Amino acid sequence: xxxxxxxxxxxxxxxxxxxxxxHGKILxxxxxxxxxxxxxxxxxxxxxxxxxxxVNDHYNLWQANLDRIVKSCLNPLSEMILQEIKPDxxxxxxxxxxxxxxxxxxxxxxxxxxxxxxxxxxxxAGNICVLFTANDAxxxxxxxxxxxxxxxxxxxxxxxxxxxxxxxxxxxEIIFSNDYIEN
Amino acid sequence: xxxxxxxxxxxxxxxxxxxxxxHGKILxxxxxxxxxxxxxxxxxxxxxxxxxxxVNDHYNLWQANLDRIVKSCLNPLSEMILQEIKPDxxxxxxxxxxxxxxxxxxxxxxxxxxxxxxxxxxxxAGNICVLFTANDAxxxxxxxxxxxxxxxxxxxxxxxxxxxxxxxxxxxEIIFSNDYIEN
Amino acid sequence: xxxxxxxxxxxxxxxxxxxxxxHGKILxxxxxxxxxxxxxxxxxxxxxxxxxxxVNDHYNLWQANLDRIVKSCLNPLSEMILQEIKPDxxxxxxxxxxxxxxxxxxxxxxxxxxxxxxxxxxxxAGNICVLFTANDAxxxxxxxxxxxxxxxxxxxxxxxxxxxxxxxxxxxEIIFSNDYIEN
Amino acid sequence: xxxxxxxxxxxxxxxxxxxxxxHGKILxxxxxxxxxxxxxxxxxxxxxxxxxxxVNDHYNLWQANLDRIVKSCLNPLSEMILQEIKPDxxxxxxxxxxxxxxxxxxxxxxxxxxxxxxxxxxxxAGNICVLFTANDAxxxxxxxxxxxxxxxxxxxxxxxxxxxxxxxxxxxEIIFSNDYIEN
Numbered sequence: 001x002x003x004x005x006x007x008x009x010x011x012x013x014x015x016x017x018x019x020x021x022x023h024g025k026i027l028x029x030x031x032x033x034x035x036x037x038x039x040x041x042x043x044x045x046x047x048x049x050x051x052x053x054x055v056n057d058h059y060n061l062w063q064a065n066l067d068r069i070v071k072s073c074l075n076p077l078s079e080m081i082l083q084e085i086k087p088d089x090x091x092x093x094x095x096x097x098x099x100x101x102x103x104x105x106x107x108x109x110x111x112x113x114x115x116x117x118x119x120x121x122x123x124x125a126g127n128i129c130v131l132f133t134a135n136d137a138x139x140x141x142x143x144x145x146x147x148x149x150x151x152x153x154x155x156x157x158x159x160x161x162x163x164x165x166x167x168x169x170x171x172x173e174i175i176f177s178n179d180y181i182e183n
Numbered sequence: 184x185x186x187x188x189x190x191x192x193x194x195x196x197x198x199x200x201x202x203x204x205x206h207g208k209i210l211x212x213x214x215x216x217x218x219x220x221x222x223x224x225x226x227x228x229x230x231x232x233x234x235x236x237x238v239n240d241h242y243n244l245w246q247a248n249l250d251r252i253v254k255s256c257l258n259p260l261s262e263m264i265l266q267e268i269k270p271d272x273x274x275x276x277x278x279x280x281x282x283x284x285x286x287x288x289x290x291x292x293x294x295x296x297x298x299x300x301x302x303x304x305x306x307x308a309g310n311i312c313v314l315f316t317a318n319d320a321x322x323x324x325x326x327x328x329x330x331x332x333x334x335x336x337x338x339x340x341x342x343x344x345x346x347x348x349x350x351x352x353x354x355x356e357i358i359f360s361n362d363y364i365e366n
Numbered sequence: 367x368x369x370x371x372x373x374x375x376x377x378x379x380x381x382x383x384x385x386x387x388x389h390g391k392i393l394x395x396x397x398x399x400x401x402x403x404x405x406x407x408x409x410x411x412x413x414x415x416x417x418x419x420x421v422n423d424h425y426n427l428w429q430a431n432l433d434r435i436v437k438s439c440l441n442p443l444s445e446m447i448l449q450e451i452k453p454d455x456x457x458x459x460x461x462x463x464x465x466x467x468x469x470x471x472x473x474x475x476x477x478x479x480x481x482x483x484x485x486x487x488x489x490x491a492g493n494i495c496v497l498f499t500a501n502d503a504x505x506x507x508x509x510x511x512x513x514x515x516x517x518x519x520x521x522x523x524x525x526x527x528x529x530x531x532x533x534x535x536x537x538x539e540i541i542f543s544n545d546y547i548e549n
Numbered sequence: 550x551x552x553x554x555x556x557x558x559x560x561x562x563x564x565x566x567x568x569x570x571x572h573g574k575i576l577x578x579x580x581x582x583x584x585x586x587x588x589x590x591x592x593x594x595x596x597x598x599x600x601x602x603x604v605n606d607h608y609n610l611w612q613a614n615l616d617r618i619v620k621s622c623l624n625p626l627s628e629m630i631l632q633e634i635k636p637d638x639x640x641x642x643x644x645x646x647x648x649x650x651x652x653x654x655x656x657x658x659x660x661x662x663x664x665x666x667x668x669x670x671x672x673x674a675g676n677i678c679v680l681f682t683a684n685d686a687x688x689x690x691x692x693x694x695x696x697x698x699x700x701x702x703x704x705x706x707x708x709x710x711x712x713x714x715x716x717x718x719x720x721x722e723i724i725f726s727n728d729y730i731e732n
Contacts, residue, residue: 424613424655428641428642428643428655428659429615429636429640429641429642429643430607430613430614430615430618430642430643430644431613431614431615431616431642432612432613432614433614433616435613457612459611459612459614460611460612460613461613461655462655463655463658463659464658470653470654470655470656470658471653471654471655472607472644472645472653472654473653474653475646475647475653476611476646
């Protein structure tokens, strides 16, 4: 049983989502598949008292207001996902204005305060916001671990290429989450 | 009657505050004096349909959650201020991790989306977070207008020097709010 | 004959290079193939009085010193490339600490001063520094044009996927340079 | 004899200067007074093998080209200063686009690579670029030491207020350089 380094944080990107965009239906469906492993991962991080950080689009509210963002995303496509995976009271939650979770957010300062040096990256879409975030994390010198069963993309080839790029260019470790956690 | 330029936004810094720091009592008292002019200013900006943007400390919650931040700040010192001046549903609200409202926040992107080029800076403390924000605004090429009756500092000389610095170094226009708005 | 928009700038990434890394020899060889179209493109931008901006690694000198950087990169692999394509006296030249040309550089401020809204991205490696730069440009709202014959990567599939990603995710226009310039 | 902490770096702001601005003559004259202590400080840092980092305006060249910047600044006002205090081959040298040495520069990444956590801030103008830099350093969690005899401002009261602000707001240690170095 391998395990996460002691200074890891779990990053969950854009899972508070309305899926109202081209191919949103496909992404919603694929996101449903990652909900369970992601929940297990959250549970594990919580048990280990490691930080869980959501970084999410603000859905044009431009308001740091978790409840309103969740409410504005609620629709038949997102309902089950939101129910299962929305932030708890004690999870960190930041909004981001663009794709990368680092761009114009307090993420880097939060990670430094928490003495995090390893990011376990999850969420959607794998080839867009997760990949942009991985790039920015790499430039800021974080180690990257990508549980491939906790990341979803519209297109399977895009997902696969994003993983390849994270591995080859960003030196990320690509894993399956249940190889790292006790069930 | 002078008036604000058409691409102005009202920035309100750190008024959601628990005043739990050295000289916090003094600052709370001085903040009470700016509540009324600030309310008038908000009313005016709302009538003109100009943006009102709160940027505020997150009080170690690191959670984009307006309600929890307001709640965590509520105490006898802050109560009246919060009642009078807390954000409305349609005001923008961003959290900031450090002093400047630009540092690791989405403020700049929001201002660009709103086509804002002039910032009307208000809030507390005038010689710290408001001044840091003014510096960063100046480096990003925004025009600055400072209604001196809507900004408070613990120490009167610090307040006065901050104003002087904004005027001389940052080319800010220092005004009294009621010279700019109809009562 | 299509042409570049009036507010375009030519960005040339990391061509001042020592190629001293894994597969550096391959990249040097591929870079030789882009030298000629890139020279034509430079000539065209110069004739149109459009800005030409080099953004380049500092080769651990951490010194804003063009001559020393060029000198430190000079070796049999780079010699011909440097001869042909090194910055002229009147080209802009910025050093960057990491992959993206925007990360911790003055590029964004320079582009704003020059009223640039469209970036013509060239250089090496296409799937790394050029792609990272493209991502950051997109988040900052620049239009992107990629002359595919002026960008090189070690691996052809990586090059091709980078182009696909720029097209699909970043809405970049992928072109051949000589469709845009008179020869 | 007090001494600098082991992870200190000497920051020298904007001393490569043409003094061609309002009150430039006054600032040039005051800068002459700091040249000697600053040289001693440089010598001390060099002997201790601690990093010396110049961060400087680019004088609208937008070119990372130390020689051209020095040359463009050379005039009767600056000549003696440049002669005495210009960067050596082995000093770090970064250009900055605006007032703060951190804004759109690689300074933070350089400092992290050098494991610096304490900045000894020097240069001109004390109440503008040095103060802006101090603010940004404080937000990035650096300890600050200000040798007051190595910092110059046009106006003595502005200099004095900048020092007060650094001390009270930014928790900087205000010193005289020769209390810290052996002569």
